[in-house]
Amino acid sequence: MSQLTSDITVDLERCPDNTAGKFADKLAGTAVESPRWDVARIKTLLDLPFNDLIHRAQLVHRQHHDANAVQLSTLISVKTGGCPEDCGYCPQAARYHTDVENQEMLGLDEVVATAAAAKAQGASRFCMGAAWRGPKQRDIEKMTEMVSAVKALGLETCATLGMLKPGQAEQLRQAGLDYYNHNLDTAPEFYGEVITTRHYEDRLDTLQKVRGAGINVCCGGIVGMGESRHARAGLIAQLANLDPYPESVPINHLVQVEGTPLHGTVALDPLEFVRTIAAARITMPKAMVRLSAGRQEMSDAVQALCFLAGANSIFYGDKLLTTGNPEAERDKALFDKLGLSSI
Ligand code: SAM
Ligand code: DTB
Ligand code: SF4
Secondary structure, eight states, X not given: OOHHHHHXXXXXXXXXXXXXXXXXXXXXXXXXXXXXXXXXXXXXXXXXXXXXXXXXXXXXXXXXXXTTEEEEEEEEEEEBSOBOXXXXXXXXXXXXXXXXXXXXXXXHHHHHHHHHHHHHTTOOEEEEEEOOSSOOHHHHHHXXXXXXXXXXXXXXXXXXXXXXXXXXXXXXXXXXXXXXXXXXXXXXXXXXXXXXXXXXXXXXXXXXXXXXXXXXXXOOEEEOSSOOXXXXXXHHHHHHTSSSOOSEEEEEEOOOOTTSTTTTOOOOOHHHHHHHHHHHHHHSTTSEEEEOTTGXXXXXXXXXXXXXXXXXXXXXXXXXXXXXXXXXXXXXXXXXXXXXXXX
């Protein structure tokens, strides 16, 4: 074992759960909480020989999860297109010319029927997304009806509606919302290359509102936007150092959509994506790590490596919000091939 690898091993054994780095540093009589995972430590993880990294991720994964169980989550876009924001990856931003057609908010019946069908297909979680900068009060009222009705079907509920104003998270919680998805998307250093109409701080602020209302935090990012490995370490560090770290961490691979600024970005080596999943698993042991957007373009072999690296949830159903996702039949065949069970 290399010196580097054995250092990391020692580190992880000392800090097997979300306690890494929580050692008080008594300097001049002042107790200072050191960051639990600084960027350099995560970069060291990402730089490990691939087999060592995956081995570490498997050890952590098996300590906290059933290694052969993967949660199925279905997505619905309850309000599509026409978004005022400028997220460089997003086909729903009004300012980019993509094939996405704007759609008014869906009605309650259609959402409930889609959720019931997803449950019948085996999904246990249902995530409702809207192309908003943030919801207006009348939107929240409709959303709370949807959340209650989906929850009543016995599904875990998640919503991703953009930035929240004071009081909105509480209303969603009261309706039965289990998780709120709001991604940091990338490292602070790269963020400005991708989005200018809202700031990193705004995102952290919404996450705090979600946490404050007692809703589980679902927060992750996108890989393959032209960022460096150092920036991927920076994203994972931001997520892992949230206190507590998110219960749910979606790792998306950029889906390149014609008309968006990030269309044409040089493709990322798929093994870099797998490494990012492994780093998420190691640094956030108990979280659900979700292999999210980008699976349609991934081989079965790369997806299998993602599961090996600690991913334990996928989006299930032939559409994400506006882009494609593998057909349910392809996923069933993949699960059979890998001996995975769905939860
Ligand atoms: N409008 C809300 C917001 O941005 O918070 C909620 C919906 S937004 C589409 C949810 C997340 O989807 C984004 O934060 C981003 O991480 C992800 N996403 C959007 N377009 C993507 C793409 N082309 N490839 C990968 N992930 C994407
Ligand atoms: C997340 O992190 N990924 C999902 C979910 N949260 C809402 C969204 C992926 C969207 C991919 C592009 C699209 O289909 O429009
Ligand atoms: Fe709007 Fe969300 Fe797309 Fe950004 S990611 S443009 S906020 S829908």
